[in-house]
Amino acid sequence: MGEVTTSLQRPVTNTGRSKLVRHVDSFEIQPPAPPSHNGVPRSAWARARRRVSRWHRPYITLLLLLDFAAAAVASLIAIETFDQSRAGFYNAEQDPTWFHTVAFGLLPLGWLVSLWANRAYDRRYLGLGPDEYKRVIRAGVAVAATVSFLAFATKTDLSRYTVGTALLAALLLILLNRMLCRFVLHVVRRNISQAGHRMVLIGTLPECLEVYTAVTRNPAAGLMPVAIHVTDGYAAAKGIETPVPVYAGRDVLALVREVGGDTIAVCGSASSEPGELRRLAWQLEGSGVDLVVAPQLTDIAGPRVHIRPIEGLPLLHVEEPTLSGPALLAKNLMDRVAAGFGLLLLAPVFLFIAIAIRISDPGPVFFRQPRVGHEGRTFRVWKFRTMYVNAEDRLASLVDRNETDGMLFKMKEDPRVFPVGRFLRASSLDELPQLINVLKGEMSLVGPRPLPADDGDFLGDVRRRLLVRPGMTGLWQVSGRSDLSWDEAVRLDLYYVDNWSLAYDLSILWRTVGVVLARKGAY
Known part of the structure; x- marks a missing residue:
């Protein structure tokens, strides 16, 4: 922890004489500073060099090289996929030099220009959030429109399949490059606090x-x-x-x-x-x-905030959370379809887990517990049983050893969990039967985790979690799971309730894969 610093250096004026400083x-x-400039630009092309944070310069250079290479590789993929006589220009075999110049030089260069015009290299959008990817997609649309316009204006005979393959492959490869570069950047920031x-x-x-x-x-x-x-x-x-x-x-x-x-x-x-x-x-x-x-404005996502200037006064308008409407219907449809296919595909896995549980500890395969769901309705959640049959009777003797500060009882070394159950918990396989709850409409794939119903009515901010269906995974799970405090878990759940979207759900599902493989916070 740092100390409060109050010592100042003695100011030096342009005349070389130091003025007195009163304590x-x-x-x-300090004495009043001379008035600064009023912001009139020195030059239309003047760009100030940043004094300290220069990580973006080599990072952007790397992105430029990778994006150019991705567009060139995409052209090569399109040429190899289709016959070269159809790959691009009519009579390309008679003029291969011009053809290859366009495919491996001008088209990749056009991608770089379009990405630059859409500010995909602006350091403000690099490394965090979806804006970087949105700008790459806009650049891809601009490149496709430009190629179509030029082909129409010059009456150039193009192969639609080849050009479409080249453009789509370039877009996917550039997005993949951005994801890999962002991953490396995040590793550097987390581990060495640089960039x-x-x-x-x-x-x-x-x-x-x-x-x-x-x-x-x-x-x-x-x-x-x-x-x-x-x-x-x-x-x-x-x-x-x-x-x-x-x-x-x-x-x-x-x-x-x-x-x-x-x-x-x-x-x-x-x-x-x-x-x-x-x-x-x-x-x-x-x-x-x-x-x-x-x-x-805390815990409000960017899409809900809009700046609307009125007579020079920039007003921040905060939109209401989307808790109904077409997006919610699409979410429910996605949940039911994914749960149905998931249950069919995972049926062999369910059978194998059921046999392992019965061998480890005789008793029921599934554990069903009352939980509080959407709008306070109670339902029974499906889980694979991971504890001995007398676990509930032994809970009273372990209450003093609870390692969380919330409504759930958690222990890293819970003696009531049998060995196979410990593996199921660490790998989150015990949660898979909740696909049944999703299929029935009691739960969603993504949402706040359902809490036990025997803890009474939820009070205060916690009750707002009930405005959406509980989920198999959620922002709480991908941000630390059992390692988080109760207050932090509630904050994350409320953030999800106020800012959810289909894109956000897909992002959480993607992050869940990494969290499950890393077994972070699972016990």
């Missing part, structure tokens, strides 16, 4: 600490706070231990340079001062320092 309450107040943005947080101390907790919760995001500049004075931070140094009464841009930052995050009420945020943005022009604003 008040153990921190220094990120060094942030200086500005605001009151509670607001800054809240933003610090949020941005450091996911190291893969690459946001690394290095300092806090409090707007409510040093007294507000006095005697409080903080994870990074705290400063007060400083020139913000000078502080950013001193701590080696490249991003300023204005937190909460610090952004409400009329004109202050605009003047700060002017001051940062040409400095290579990014400015971000962290409003007091």
Whole structure:
């Protein structure tokens, strides 16, 4: 934990003479700084070089090379798949040089131009979130439209199958490249804390600490706070231990340079001062320092937030959660179809697991327990039995050894679990029978985990989990499972309820595969 830092360096003016600094309450107040420029651009093509965070330069260079190679390989795949006489231009065999120039040079170059025009190389969209992939898809549509227009305008005889194969293969290969590069970038950020943005947080101390907790919760995001500049004075931070140094009464841009930052995050009420945020943005022009604003909107996903300016005032409109409508019907249909096919395909696995359970401990194969479902309705969840038949009778003697702080009883070394059951829990195979609940409409593939019904009515924020169907997997499971605290698990479940979408469900299902294979937090 860092100490509250208040010592300032003596300012030096352009004339070489140092001015006196007055000490008040153990921190220094600098004399008024000369007015900064008003943000008039120096040159239309001027681009400030970033002072510290330069990870994006080699990263973007790598993306450029890989994207060009992907487009060229896609052309090769299309040529090898179809007859070369049909692969591209009419009479290509008579002019192979021009044909190969277009296939392996101009078309890949056109992909790079389209990706650049759609800002797929903008560092703000690299490494996190779906925006990077959306921009790649837009670029693919633009390339397809451009090729079609040029072929029509020049009356070029093209093979539709070959060109379609080349464009689709290029899009898929570029998306695959982006996924692999993002995976490597996340590994670097998690393990060596590099390739990120060094942030200086500005605001009151509670607001800054809240933003610090949020941005450091996911190291893969690459946001690394290095300092806090409090707007409510040093007294507000006095005697409080903080994870990074705290400063007060400083020139913000000078502080950013001193701590080696490249991003300023204005937190909460610090952004409400009329004109202050605009003047700060002017001051940062040409400095290579990014400015971000962290409003007091927590756990609300981007698609629900829209900026609608009214007479120069940017209003943030927060849309209601999508808890009904066509998207929900599509989700229910996907659940039923996937559950039906899953039960058919996994029938041999179910039989093998049932035999293993009966050999390990005589008794029923399945365990059915009352759980609270959608809108408070109670149902019985299906699971493979992983504990001895007298497990419920032995629970009272183990309550004092509960390793969680929530409504579920969890022990890493629960003596009531027999050996085969321990394997089933670690691999999450014991959850597969819940496909029956999904098929019946009592559960969904993705959603908050159903909690026991014998704990009484849910109170407060926890009750909001009941607005959607409980799921076989969810944001809680892919974010740590049993290793998370109860409050963190509830926060993740409520985030899912407020921000779910079909794309988000597919993302969670994809992440579930990795979590299950890694056996993270399963016991």
